[in-house]
Amino acid sequence: xxxxxxxxxxxxxxxxxxxxxxxxxxxxxxxxxxxxxxxxxxxxxxxxxxxxxxxxxxxxxxxxxxxxxxxxxxxxxxxxxxxxxxxxxxxxxxxxxxxxxxxxxxxxxxxxxxxxxxxxxxxxxxxxxxxxxxxxxxxxxxxxxxxxxxxxxxxxxxxxxxxxxxxxxxxxxxxxxxxxxxxxxxxxxxxxxxxxxxxxxxxxxxxxxxxxxxxxxxxxxxxxxxxxxxxxxxxxxxxxxxxxxxxxxxxxxxxxxxxxxxxxxxxxxxxxxxxxxx
DNA sequence: AGGGAAACCCGAACGC
DNA sequence: TGCGTTCGGGTTTCCC
Numbered sequence: 001x002x003x004x005x006x007x008x009x010x011x012x013x014x015x016x017x018x019x020x021x022x023x024x025x026x027x028x029x030x031x032x033x034x035x036x037x038x039x040x041x042x043x044x045x046x047x048x049x050x051x052x053x054x055x056x057x058x059x060x061x062x063x064x065x066x067x068x069x070x071x072x073x074x075x076x077x078x079x080x081x082x083x084x085x086x087x088x089x090x091x092x093x094x095x096x097x098x099x100x101x102x103x104x105x106x107x108x109x110x111x112x113x114x115x116x117x118x119x120x121x122x123x124x125x126x127x128x129x130x131x132x133x134x135x136x137x138x139x140x141x142x143x144x145x146x147x148x149x150x151x152x153x154x155x156x157x158x159x160x161x162x163x164x165x166x167x168x169x170x171x172x173x174x175x176x177x178x179x180x181x182x183x184x185x186x187x188x189x190x191x192x193x194x195x196x197x198x199x200x201x202x203x204x205x206x207x208x209x210x211x212x213x214x215x216x217x218x219x220x221x222x223x224x225x226x227x228x229x230x231x232x233x234x235x236x237x238x239x240x241x242x243x244x245x246x247x248x249x250x251x252x253x254x255x256x257x258x259x260x261x262x263x264x265x266x267x268x269x270x271x272x273x274x275x276x277x278x
Numbered sequence: 279a280g281g282g283a284a285a286c287c288c289g290a291a292c293g294c
Numbered sequence: 295t296g297c298g299t300t301c302g303g304g305t306t307t308c309c310c
Contacts, residue, residue: 001303038286065304082287082303117287119304158280167305174304260282262302 002080004139004172005215007065009230010086014067014111015060021088024057027105029071039100039113041121048124052076052103064135064171068128075128078113084120087112135171139208146202153193153201160196161189162259164208173208176221176239179264180211183238183246188272189256189263195276238264 002010017023032049034040040048055071062068067086069076078086087096091110101113101122113122123131137144156163163169164178173181182189185207187200196204215221220230237247242255242264251268 003304079304081305083289115287116289117303119287121305156279162281165304175302260284261304 001082001174001176002084002220003065003174003177003215004062004212005177005218005232006220006230007062007067007080007172008216009220010080011060011062011067014086014088022107022109024060024069024088024105024109024111027057027107027109029053029055029057029103030106031104033102033104034100035102036100036115036118038118039115039120039122041123043124052124063128063132063138064167065174066132066135068132070128074124074126077123077125077128077131079121080115081117081119081121083117084113084115087114134168136167136169137171139170139172139205139212144205146198146205149205150196150198150201153196156193158193159189159258160187160191160193160204161261161263163193165259165261170208172212175261175263176236177208177211177215179239180237181208183264183266183270184211186269188270189258189265190272190276192276195273238266240264 013021014024029052032052034045034048037045043051051074052071055073057069057071059070060067061070065079067078089110089112091104091108093110096112096114098114098116099112100115100118100120103111105111113120125131152169161178161182164173164181165175181204185200185204187196187204214235215232218230218232218235221232222230238253241253243252245251246253246266246269249266249268251266253264254267256263256265
């Protein structure tokens with residue numbers, strides 16, 4: 001659920017801080033507590049604690065849906081998956097029922113990786129590329145031109161929705177923003193990628209960037225019970241709006257399952273060309 | 279190569 | 295009210 005805009009929002013908070021929460025930049029890890037073993041993908045809990053203590057936080061970045069903490073020697077990578085969140089507070093902040101990994105800073109600040117559903121993962125690695133190298137391009141990468149994007153689409157014969165959600169194809173889109181982008185681009189979720197014209201590719205890339213930019217501007221979406229302060233959930237075009245009118249034409253939004261994912265679209269605006277039925 | 283299914287999880291929503 | 299069942303989400307893994 002945290003997709004690119006939500007992760008970007010969290011990254012900005014950790015990096016810059018706000019009225020309630022300090023920036024973590026420059027702080028030094030003083031202690032680590034792993035409360036749920038499987039949250040740590042690698043290395044072992046013992047090695048993690050031994051290695052992470054004493055390292056400075058030099059930079060905090062986002063790549064796809066990963067948070068990337070550049071430490072003195074290593075990289076700490078965190079993927080929030082479904083329900084993960086990162087909380088910052090004082091060392092005596094009350095423990096949460098879903099706290100999985102806690103880092104205490106020498107500066108008296110605590111960073112908590114909270115995750116009710118335990119899907120989230122953290123890695124401590126000396127080379128971030130070992131994990132991030134599998135990701136496709138960033139949607140906002142200026143080198144990703146409409147022509148290049150069109151070519152990437154031609155390289156596959158796949159349903160466009162699952163392809164857009166494939167992180168090795170493009171990094172950052174999840175179920176929400178994919179449905180939103182396809183509706184804005186007026187493309188059916190089942191459209192085969194190599195049937196997409198250059199014009200449509202340009203429209204799709206622009207739509208992806210627009211919905212992501214709006215998500216970031218609104219500090220992400222807060223859905224289910226995971227509230228992160230954003231309000232993009234109040235501006236969905238199709239996501240979770242089954243039966244409600246399409247904002248463009250008024251046709252009731254339809255729902256189907258594509259690649260095991262709930263998929264919301266307008267049957268009027270996002271018609272599947274009759275040259276590609278089924 | 280692509281697609282479907284299952285696995286990992288559990289709070290919420292639903293059905294009775 | 296309270297119980298049991300189903301759902302959904304990101305990703306990996308396995309199978310066809």
